[in-house]
Amino acid sequence: MRDFARSDSPAVQRQLDRLAALSIPEGRLGLDTIRALLDRLGNPHHRLPPVFHVAGTNGKGSTCAFLRAMLEEQGYTVHVTTSPHLVRYNERIRLAGTLIDDDRLAELLAEVLDAGEDLGPSFFEVTIAAAFSEFARVPADACVVEVGLGGRFDATNVLEPESVAACGIASLGIDHERFLLTPEEGAPTEPIARIAFEKAGIAKPGVPLVCLSYPADARAQIQTAAERAKAQLALLDYDWDVEIGLGLSYRDRRGSLNLPRPALPGDHQALNASLAVAMLRHQDKLRITPGAIARGMGQARWPARLQRLLPGSLAGQREVWLDGGHNADAGRMLGRHFSGRRLHLIIGMLESKDPAAIITPLADSLASISAVAVPGHDWHPPEAFGDHAAAQSDVAAALASLPEDGLPVLIAGSLYLAGDVLRQNGELPD
The missing domain is CATH 3.90.190.20 (Mur ligase, C-terminal domain)
Structure with a gap:
């Protein structure tokens, strides 16, 4: 059974039933289908406000929540797409701070499904095409985009460097082995290095790639990917630092910040918040102040994570x-x-x-x-x-x-x- 919600709206449910009928041809990899679908929709991903693109095994959704909270505390309106949903599919598409409503969601999904009917897109490809279409239509100051699975071949990785303010990679671990550890010529065979290889596939020319601290094999894969893509790598313990105690003592080339602990409990959330801070501090498309960062620490919410x-x-x-x-x-x-x-x-x-x-x-x-x-x-x-x-x-x-x-x-x-x-x-x- 796959990740499909039920809706109280008959119009939305009709489109969710169509989504439920989609499948990925076994072994299909690449971005050709999502690019073809977006092309039919007018390439909305070329018309997005500055995007913060986040990959990782655990913590990427929380990092997105911190990014959204900090940007909103600065006064920006923010689009967000994350996955999976917990209760309603609407959770996947947040428009300028508000979850998409049922009437518009039904129209949007119908438009995307009709456009791609002969392409055989996956559930997630339709979702991302829908989100990017709406993000291009509704005015906002920024987008926060969570990678669905991996990074290199994830549907979100159609984003162009010109649209992206910063990329981030949260914690790395072993998950989704069937998809991410399939043997491939030229890819590393050690599991955590392979995971890093896949996640680092979101690196983009000239765009900051902000990362946590990882085992040596994983770090080497990220460094290689950043060099290959000509991305601006910013690694924890090398290019930025944080000490987590009663508060957060954050440091980078721009200076130091003394921040409160985030409202989300757990040291892991303090680390996710630090990654969000570093992503904001290493980009130059949107102005962000220390006060907005500090206030965002207390405003972030991410359901079902402690x-x-x-x-x-x-x-x-x-x-x-x-x-x-x-x-x-x-x-x-x-x-x-x-x-x-x-x-x-x-x-x-x-x-x-x-x-x-x-x-x-x-x-x-x-x-x-x-x-x-x-x-x-x-x-x-x-x-x-x-x-x-x-x-x-x-x-x-x-x-x-x-x-x-x-x-x-x-x-x-x-x-x-x-x-x-x-x-x-x-x-x-x-």
Whole structure:
């Protein structure tokens, strides 16, 4: 089962049903289809306001949220496209600060699907073509664009250097192995180096490529890609630096900033915020002040990433945390965040993901494990999470089964599960 939402709007649902019928021919790589589709739509990607283009395994969506918040605090209007959606497809296309409405979304998807009917585009190619078409039509000062998968062959990588203010690469880890680790002549064979090779494919001539710190093999791939593309590489620990404590002490060639910690919890979010700061500071298409950066730290919101649920119909009055992380990098982050605390884990994970990625880093913290289904998907049974994992029919049943012992609850393992939890608790992303 793939990533398709349901809509209360019949007009939108008709187009989502058409999207659901799309597939990618096995083994198809390249940007030819998305370019052909955009050409039929008048090449809207040539008419975008300055774009901030963000790749990475984990943290790219959060980095986009920080970029948007900081730019908006400067007074700019910002278009954003991110993926996947959690509850509604509309979340993928934000126009000048507001999610696209149903009436316009239905019209837009119909226009793009009609234009590309004989091209065989994928779900994501249609989505990006739709987003770029609307971004070119609706006035704004900036765009924030999240890479969907990889970077080199991602549909967003049609962006021209003239349109891009800065590119960024967030944390690197092993995920989507089937797509990103397929053997290819000329590509590195070591997994993390190959991941870096794919992500660094977004490098563009003359455009800042702002990156975090990575293992030597991965860093070498990014440096090579930047040199090949003639991009302006800016690496953490080489071209900019940050110290994370009670606040953030940031430094680069332009000077130093003393910033508050971001409102999003976790040291990993402080690092994502720092990447956003560095991207803004290394570009010259839009003016950004230290005050706007500092205010943006407290305004960024990114649902289902270490999000504490509000009291609601599902969470009740209990301390319940929600995270859609599902790979080893996400597991390590959760392990660090909950280190020294006992908690109850409710986990639902796609069959294609590794249960140990989440269970192992949290092992010393777990008071109980409840395994639940991921609605609409093939999922791991309880025994995949260890001998002590208990089966529960759903998240509500799992919560109801827990003792009233005052321990926090973490719901994790899948963004699809996280979206269902937000819907049930009445916290729809807006």
